[in-house]
Structure formats: C-alpha cells, structure tokens
Amino acid sequence: MSISELTLKSKDEPVRRFEVFIGNGRRREWSDDQKAQIIAESCEPGVTVCSVARRHGLTPQQLFTWRRLARKPLDVLSVPEEAPMFAPAVVVSPEKSEPKKARQASLQRRTSPEAAIELQIDGAMLRIASGTDAATIAAVIQALKAQS
Known part of the structure; x- marks a missing residue:
C-alpha cells in the first residue's frame, strides 16, 4: 500500500505534505529545583504567569497548579511522627449494677x-x-x- 492510497485525495495527485512525529511522546518531567526556579520567576513583580509559562513551554494552568502546591504547608502532606495516643478503656465490674437490683427489690416490697x-x-x-x-x-x- 502506497502513501497516496492512504490519503483521501484521488490517486493521481501527489502527496504535498507529509508529517513525521519523532520523540517518545512522553510528558516532560520537571525536577523540584526546576519547578522552584520557574515558580520564583513567575512571582517576581511585573511578570505575568502566562509569559513565564510560554517561555518554559508550559500551560498557565500547569504553572498555577505548581504555585498552589508550593503554598501548601509540608506538614499537611507528611505523616505524623508519633503514633496516635488512645485513652485506656475502663471496665465496669458487675458489682456496680447490684444497687439497681436492690432498688427494684425494695419497690416490689412496697407494692x-x-x-x-x-x-x-x-x-x-x-x-x-x-x-x-x-x-x-x-x-x-x-x-x-x-x-x-
């Protein structure tokens, strides 16, 4: 099968444009240092987030997300070092319930x-x-x- 057969045009016309995509198609991975530098650059006075994002090949939404995540305190994301403490359980012995039985007996005697x-x-x-x-x-x- 030739390339001309894959196009929607008639077989007599030559292929005028042919695009070849190279690369692995993966997302770019930014290191924490690179993110911090881009975030700091976007926070400078007189600089817009869109211009910084464009300069680094990002979308403004991605840069705004990085900025929001950078504002979160670290202790929210980390696991507490100490295990939670629990109050000890108190077990009531059956002896505590005897006064109730005594009250019921006295009521029965009075009737x-x-x-x-x-x-x-x-x-x-x-x-x-x-x-x-x-x-x-x-x-x-x-x-x-x-x-x-």
Missing part, C-alpha cells in the same frame, strides 16, 4: 398485691385496686390536688 395502680402525688401514696369505680378514683385525685 401491695391487690393494688393494680399506685400513684404518688405530693408525698401521698394512692393505691387503686382493680375494679375500682372511675368516679371514685377521679374524686380522690381531685381531693389530693386540692390539698397541695
């Missing part, structure tokens, strides 16, 4: 077996047995509220 509801209003204990008339309960509660 009477025939009382369905117990109300405590201003220090007065009202035990209402199951089957008590609602009107009676309401009258007793009203009387206790009137005394307080």
Whole structure:
C-alpha cells in the first residue's frame, strides 16, 4: 500500500505534505529545583504567569497548579511522627449494677398485691385496686390536688 492510497485525495495527485512525529511522546518531567526556579520567576513583580509559562513551554494552568502546591504547608502532606495516643478503656465490674437490683427489690416490697395502680402525688401514696369505680378514683385525685 502506497502513501497516496492512504490519503483521501484521488490517486493521481501527489502527496504535498507529509508529517513525521519523532520523540517518545512522553510528558516532560520537571525536577523540584526546576519547578522552584520557574515558580520564583513567575512571582517576581511585573511578570505575568502566562509569559513565564510560554517561555518554559508550559500551560498557565500547569504553572498555577505548581504555585498552589508550593503554598501548601509540608506538614499537611507528611505523616505524623508519633503514633496516635488512645485513652485506656475502663471496665465496669458487675458489682456496680447490684444497687439497681436492690432498688427494684425494695419497690416490689412496697407494692401491695391487690393494688393494680399506685400513684404518688405530693408525698401521698394512692393505691387503686382493680375494679375500682372511675368516679371514685377521679374524686380522690381531685381531693389530693386540692390539698397541695
């Protein structure tokens, strides 16, 4: 296959322009010293970032990125030297939960077996047995509220 067959033009016309790309096509790698020098040059008074970027074959965006990264503090990027400290764990023994059980036992002793509801209003204990008339309960509660 000839070069003229690869073009979109007719076979009778000769190839007028032929481009050959040389190089490995890789990105340029800048050393930290080169970056620092270019950044310092772009920070001088009266110099524009675009002109410095053009002079060194960079895009202005790339130079602005370098400048932004140079402003970041180094300790943000580094790993802390000391390992984090943790507070020691405190384990509570089961003995601490016994007062709760004692309180429940004392409450059970105070309740009477025939009382369905117990109300405590201003220090007065009202035990209402199951089957008590609602009107009676309401009258007793009203009387206790009137005394307080």
